[in-house]
Amino acid sequence: MTKPTSIAPDVIRSFIERIERQEEEKKALSEDIKDIFAEAKSSGFDVKVLREIIKMRKMEEHERQEKEALIDLYAHALGMSRG
Known part of the structure; x- marks a missing residue:
């Protein structure tokens, strides 16, 4: 320089x-x-939930769906039911 x-x-x-x-x-x-x-x-x-929703609203729809699918997959693998 x-x-x-x-x-x-x-x-x-x-x-x-x-x-x-x-x-x-x-x-x-x-x-x-x-x-x-x-x-x-x-x-x-719940402020943590509000922050998470704000983060999710910034995502594209397909990104949000991928994230939710991964959370469901990981939760299911651990024997946790997500409704």
Whole structure:
């Protein structure tokens, strides 16, 4: 990698400040999500199950079906009935 001969401080500062703002927004969003999970838990919902459903909703249908089939297969192999 070659060493730059000159550095534009304004450009670097702009990148850094933009990244810092995004990091602040990301932290705020993360805290908001945490609050929503706490609210759901206080309403009697199982947060682990909610997280799993969120993960599953991000999957394509065929991926979800494959995962569920594998879970059924492994559970059956262990003598566990999944209804």
